[in-house]
Amino acid sequence: MVRLTTTSYVVLGLLGLRGPSTSYDLKRAVGHSVGYFWPFPHAQLYSEPRRLAEAGLLDVTTENGGRRRQTFSLTEEGRRALQEWLAVPETEPMQVRDVAELKLFFSELASDEDILSLAREQVRQHQERLTTYESMQERFGSVDSLASRLIPLELGIAMERAALEFWQNLAARMEQPDQPRGAAE
Amino acid sequence: MVRLTTTSYVVLGLLGLRGPSTSYDLKRAVGHSVGYFWPFPHAQLYSEPRRLAEAGLLDVTTENGGRRRQTFSLTEEGRRALQEWLAVPETEPMQVRDVAELKLFFSELASDEDILSLAREQVRQHQERLTTYESMQERFGSVDSLASRLIPLELGIAMERAALEFWQNLAARMEQPDQPRGAAE
DNA sequence: GGTCACATAGTATGAAACATAACGTCCGTA
DNA sequence: TACGGACGTTATGTTTCATACTATGTGACC
Numbered sequence: 540m541v542r543l544t545t546t547s548y549v550v551l552g553l554l555g556l557r558g559p560s561t562s563y564d565l566k567r568a569v570g571h572s573v574g575y576f577w578p579f580p581h582a583q584l585y586s587e588p589r590r591l592a593e594a595g596l597l598d599v600t601t602e603n604g605g606r607r608r609q610t611f612s613l614t615e616e617g618r619r620a621l622q623e624w625l626a627v628p629e630t631e632p633m634q635v636r637d638v639a640e641l642k643l644f645f646s647e648l649a650s651d652e653d654i655l656s657l658a659r660e661q662v663r664q665h666q667e668r669l670t671t672y673e674s675m676q677e678r679f680g681s682v683d684s685l686a687s688r689l690i691p692l693e694l695g696i697a698m699e700r701a702a703l704e705f706w707q708n709l710a711a712r713m714e715q716p717d718q719p720r721g722a723a724e
Numbered sequence: 725m726v727r728l729t730t731t732s733y734v735v736l737g738l739l740g741l742r743g744p745s746t747s748y749d750l751k752r753a754v755g756h757s758v759g760y761f762w763p764f765p766h767a768q769l770y771s772e773p774r775r776l777a778e779a780g781l782l783d784v785t786t787e788n789g790g791r792r793r794q795t796f797s798l799t800e801e802g803r804r805a806l807q808e809w810l811a812v813p814e815t816e817p818m819q820v821r822d823v824a825e826l827k828l829f830f831s832e833l834a835s836d837e838d839i840l841s842l843a844r845e846q847v848r849q850h851q852e853r854l855t856t857y858e859s860m861q862e863r864f865g866s867v868d869s870l871a872s873r874l875i876p877l878e879l880g881i882a883m884e885r886a887a888l889e890f891w892q893n894l895a896a897r898m899e900q901p902d903q904p905r906g907a908a909e
Numbered sequence: 910g911g912t913c914a915c916a917t918a919g920t921a922t923g924a925a926a927c928a929t930a931a932c933g934t935c936c937g938t939a
Numbered sequence: 940t941a942c943g944g945a946c947g948t949t950a951t952g953t954t955t956c957a958t959a960c961t962a963t964g965t966g967a968c969c
Contacts, residue, residue: 576826633883635818729954794919911969919962929952937943939941
């Protein structure tokens, strides 16, 4: 039995939401949905379905005639695996990977100016992403069938807002260096 | 010239903060610092310093006599590489990887009960982590020399709080299903 | 003084993830 | 018909990750 990773479940899940799809379909679907909060390289959307098909979780239909392309769809077993996964309340902790945060951790080794411009750049970046997310919410918010797919976006927005506030705050603190120092406050 | 990855800079940075250290020292240091927000397996703390040493960014001192152990320290070149990295205002976007969020994205395929218990479990998890982080902040907050190292923790706390609120909110919404539906709100 | 548990210290291995480049095919248009 | 560009797919090498294994020193207790 193959090991199912998170990648596997993304593929299974997308096939569950969309019905039978080719790798290319999945690639595009990822591009404007999960891709926003769980990025992965398109090459995996070709190799992973093959793995899953070998494991009996997907069916493959090869269209011969014209361009070679394979359509994947969930087997009963695949659907079951997906549902079992969904039914387990996740305990894997959320992970935040942020290179800027790392640089901040090492800030003792950098100059104050470096850290200040880091903070300012982060403010810009987070503002921009927040705008993007919020406009996505507006654009798709009216499409009723997509409503539940937009809920995770709320979380993304909340995270962006939290990060934005943090960096704004930090920049502000650094701009008036006559303040009391220390991390707690 | 070797490619320097984020992992490389974590090693360089830790050596910068701590001074000459063995892989094992680094491993422990990671355990109670960066490891909280940038986890990686200890095996890399053995292989990565070797790579960096070969590239001339680290010096190696082998203690012969007793247990074999190697102490690594920054070379001038290593310190320079680190400082150059720190001086670049990061544009790499923050990444949040949260399997629970993924499950939520696929929630159309799951039952309401599944999602509700997912949300409740998330609330528990985030509450717990928030408590851990806050107690860390208290414990180390008084140690003046560590103050700047605690700043990233604030960000971690802010993120945890945002996530906690989101899941609490979601759970609350689901517990009274007579509410108006939709993602925006 | 032996042996047990435990912290210390390092290595090995294989799978999965990631980035990127290269490859091929179809279609419109000039 | 030849070219550019969008459409699809594969290949490749590296990095990361997880896990298990090996081995050494230390103190405690019998």
